[in-house]
Amino acid sequence: MTHPMTNPSKQKLEKYGSGSYLASDVTVLLDIVDKDAVADVPVSQKEALIQSGQRHYSDMLTLENAPTAMHEQLYQQALTQGTTRTATDIANLAYTLHHIFQQTVRPERPLVLVSLVRAGLPIGVLLQRALAESDNNSSNSHYALPSMHYGVSIIRDRGLDAVALQMILDAYPDSPIVFVDGWTGKGAIYQELARSLDVFNNPSHPNFANIFHQGKNVIPLLTLADPAGVAWLAASEEDWLIPSGLLNSTVSGLISRSLYTEPQSGLHRSVFYDNLVAVDHSLAFVDHIDGARRALSTPPQDLQTFKQPRYQTATLIDTLAMDYNISNRNRIKPTIAEATRAILRRDPERILLASADHPDTVLLRHLCSERDINITVLGAKILPYQAITLIKQRATDRS
Structure with missing residues (x-):
């Protein structure tokens, strides 16, 4: 060996x-x-290129x-x-x-x-x-x-x-x-x-x-x-x-x-x-x-493992796609982390929240007010997600 x-x-x-x-x-x-070797594409232009199918998101960066x-x-x-x-x-x-x-x-x-x-x-x-x-x-x-x-x-x-x-x-x-x-x-x-x-x-x-x-x-x-x-x-x-x-x-x-x-x-x-x-x-x-x-004083716990996915949110995503007339699921960005990143990197249409004042969505709500993005509070309907960003449709949906 x-x-x-x-x-x-x-x-x-x-x-x-x-x-x-x-x-x-x-x-x-x-x-x-090198950064200089990468096309620095503005967010709105990038969104149009991605959604029209002209460019894949992994071919461009917004620095x-x-x-x-x-x-x-x-x-x-x-x-x-x-x-x-x-x-x-x-x-x-x-x-x-x-x-x-x-x-x-x-x-x-x-x-x-x-x-x-x-x-x-x-x-x-x-x-x-x-x-x-x-x-x-x-x-x-x-x-x-x-x-x-x-x-x-x-x-x-x-x-x-x-x-x-x-x-x-x-x-x-x-x-x-x-x-x-x-x-x-x-x-x-x-x-x-x-x-x-x-x-x-x-x-x-x-x-x-x-x-x-x-x-x-x-x-x-x-x-x-x-x-x-x-x-x-x-x-x-x-x-x-x-x-x-x-x-x-x-x-x-x-x-x-x-x-x-x-x-x-x-x-x-x-x-x-x-x-x-x-x-x-x-x-x-x-x-x-x-x-x-x-420094933790509590002993660690053995966590459960799953052989197969449960997809417990698949029906919710289907419902949202129908309610907001979204044919391309890539425009739906669930979770606080993904919703926040989408606001910073993409061109959002609106944010859906489970609660109007959850402490975990302070940054999201601040970014929305700064950029004048609509917030819709849907309550328990979107749980387990606390937040979901919907990306604007910029062109024929193909991304």
Whole structure:
């Protein structure tokens, strides 16, 4: 067997960076390109191009600016409010992973966490740190587990970066892989992941056990929150104000949303926002939550896993599509995090809220008043979602 230090497949992975995270936190398998080499497309123009089918969203970027003072303040409030919950959720997830994999993983065949860029990155880093806890630390040794962590691009309609996944499989031929995301909205990324992994979903495939270690057809997707009911393992199914969901690159290692690359041309691409270093929270966020996790006095809980998606919000999405005459589901952005990102990055028509004054939607409501966006309060009808953004129809619906 090849000695781990001289494994050429592992050496290939080592040349990639970690964004603004520590090298021990993650290796991000993306080709970083210069900002000047990327078309900076204004939001309204981008919306028209996407919806008319002229351009795919993963072929364009609207370059990020630093968050406003109000945005920063609301992030800090969300962090204060959500620290203990995030820390507890990470502890429970790490404990459950330890429980599931402790018999099968070893330092030479670690669990491989594959975070979906970008929302999965902060969660994956927090898990990687939790799993790396030393056995000498008696309070947390109940979830120490050998693990490696990579960030990989996934793009709606275009799938998981197959080149990146193959690099990981070559480097860790005996390791189980778990995919990590921040939250689920409608379950579209779950379906994208399932489509991308379908080729491995056959017991005779040499990599079947790397991915389908929980059984045939079981997609090992882990999320912090899973309102859509599609994850194999999630800390909860609630839509709540996940602090990392409020920011974009400045809580995701300064990595931009990924840009598609044809598999024969290499890895998906990304921009590194070196101009935002002064306002980057990526390391501060994980340090803060990690410290809070280590200080928890409550013992971690073993979480339930699900072999198959429940899709408990599918009927609600169908109803909303009918009520608002939306033929293209991509224009419906549920969850507080997704609704907020859509306001910042897209061209919204209206926001639907479950409650007019829920503390978790303060930023959303502030952004709406700032940009004169309609708010409709629909009450319990949209639960478990607290918020849903509807994107404006800009052209013939094809996105």
